[in-house]
Amino acid sequence: MSRFVVIAEARDGDYRPSTYELLAQARRLAGSLGGEVAALTLGDDAGLRDRLSGLAHRVISIGGAGLAPYSADGWVAALGSALDALPARGAAPQVILFGESPRTREVLPRVAARLGAYAATNAVDLFEDGGRLLLRRPVYGGKAYAVHEIGAGRVLAAFRPHAFGADAPAGLPTAFEEVAAPATESRVTVLSSEAGAARTVDLTEANVVVAGGRGMKGPDNFHLLQELADALEGAVGYSRAVVDAGQAEHAQQVGKSGKTVSPTLYVAAGISGAIHHIMGMDTAKVVVAINTDPSAPIFGYADYGIVGDALQVLPALTEEIRRG
Numbered sequence: 001m002s003r004f005v006v007i008a009e010a011r012d013g014d015y016r017p018s019t020y021e022l023l024a025q026a027r028r029l030a031g032s033l034g035g036e037v038a039a040l041t042l043g044d045d046a047g048l049r050d051r052l053s054g055l056a057h058r059v060i061s062i063g064g065a066g067l068a069p070y071s072a073d074g075w076v077a078a079l080g081s082a083l084d085a086l087p088a089r090g091a092a093p094q095v096i097l098f099g100e101s102p103r104t105r106e107v108l109p110r111v112a113a114r115l116g117a118y119a120a121t122n123a124v125d126l127f128e129d130g131g132r133l134l135l136r137r138p139v140y141g142g143k144a145y146a147v148h149e150i151g152a153g154r155v156l157a158a159f160r161p162h163a164f165g166a167d168a169p170a171g172l173p174t175a176f177e178e179v180a181a182p183a184t185e186s187r188v189t190v191l192s193s194e195a196g197a198a199r200t201v202d203l204t205e206a207n208v209v210v211a212g213g214r215g216m217k218g219p220d221n222f223h224l225l226q227e228l229a230d231a232l233e234g235a236v237g238y239s240r241a242v243v244d245a246g247q248a249e250h251a252q253q254v255g256k257s258g259k260t261v262s263p264t265l266y267v268a269a270g271i272s273g274a275i276h277h278i279m280g281m282d283t284a285k286v287v288v289a290i291n292t293d294p295s296a297p298i299f300g301y302a303d304y305g306i307v308g309d310a311l312q313v314l315p316a317l318t319e320e321i322r323r324g
């Protein structure tokens with residue numbers, strides 16, 4: 001029985017980091033609760049599958065037209081039929097784990113509806129307690145957490161990047177299997193894909209995010225954010241006030257109507273800490289806030305607060321970090 005199935009999403013010549021993190025947590029849970037771990041891959045990742053060797057008991061690859069280039073219709077049909085067929089292949093899954101991503105947002109709800117399965121998105125933990133399998137996700141804009149007990153029936157759940165460490169013991173004997181996706185007529189044809197402005201670190205997967213708000217006083221000072229991010233090998237994000245002012249791309253906005261990030265370190269410079277911003281970063285492990293106003297709400301969420309001018313504090317931090 002495959003109690004845990006991880007959807008392995010390939011991108012830029014490797015699987016997304018969340019694939020390895022989810023497989024590691026599935027192995028930990030299978031170790032304590034029993035059951036097998038399976039990875040399900042889709043599309044043109046033939047050259048990559050060896051990377052999953054030892055990380056799951058079985059790697060099931062779905063091939064066929066309509067999967068690459070990606071189309072939501074193709075993926076929904078392929079995942080729906082593959083997951084439906086798993087019990088007959090001796091692999092009845094209880095939890096199907098996805099990494100949060102734009103594709104997951106398109107595909108997961110449709111597959112769950114098709115399978116009549118329970119769906120949970122934006123989850124931050126999947127853990128065992130007294131033999132029970134529990135899932136944790138933020139609710140009410142991050143003001144509280146709901147803990148769900150996973151019982152009988154299938155659950156499709158999407159987890160934020162960095163929800164789990166990827167360093168669980170591996171070395172499982174892995175069986176590789178292939179299945180064919182059903183022929184599907186896609187209602188949308190992707191004509192071309194254009195890369196956005198080159199960024200070295202993906203905001204949603206970055207381990208460190210340095211974010212700036214209105215208090216940065218405009219684009220002339222944004223290099224201060226980039227320099228600190230570069231020193232920490234992180235990515236730069238912005239509040240909506242900055243994006244609405246046309247000073248940064250929406251792709252770099254953190255918050256309710258932007259990206260959700262879950263880095264190890266989040267530096268908020270000149271950001272007041274409105275709830276809509278907090279909703280996008282409240283699972284960051286350590287938050288450092290820099291603000292001139294000691295009563296700014298961001299300090300209520302910060303582990304470390306610096307009351308001061310971000311335009312002076314940021315270069316001082318960068319210099320200190322470069323010095324090592």
Ligand SMILES: Cc1cc2nc3c(=O)[nH]c(=O)nc-3n(C[C@H](O)[C@H](O)[C@H](O)COP(=O)(O)OP(=O)(O)OC[C@H]3O[C@@H](n4cnc5c(N)ncnc54)[C@H](O)[C@@H]3O)c2cc1C
Pocket residue numbers: 212213214215216238239240241242253254255256257258259269270271272273274275276277280290291292293296308309310311
């Ligand atoms: C439906 C909805 C969705 C939204 N979605 C988002 C979202 O996704 N992301 C988001 O960010 N917002 C979102 N908002 C907007 C949000 O409510 C806030 O208006 C926004 O986050 C404020 O941005 P800010 O903190 O940069 O600006 P402000 O609130 O103007 O704060 C600027 C801060 O900078 C400080 N400051 C000033 N000068 C300095 C200095 N020299 N050094 C240090 N600090 C200084 C000030 O004390 C202040 O705290 C949304 C709002 C709505 C209604």
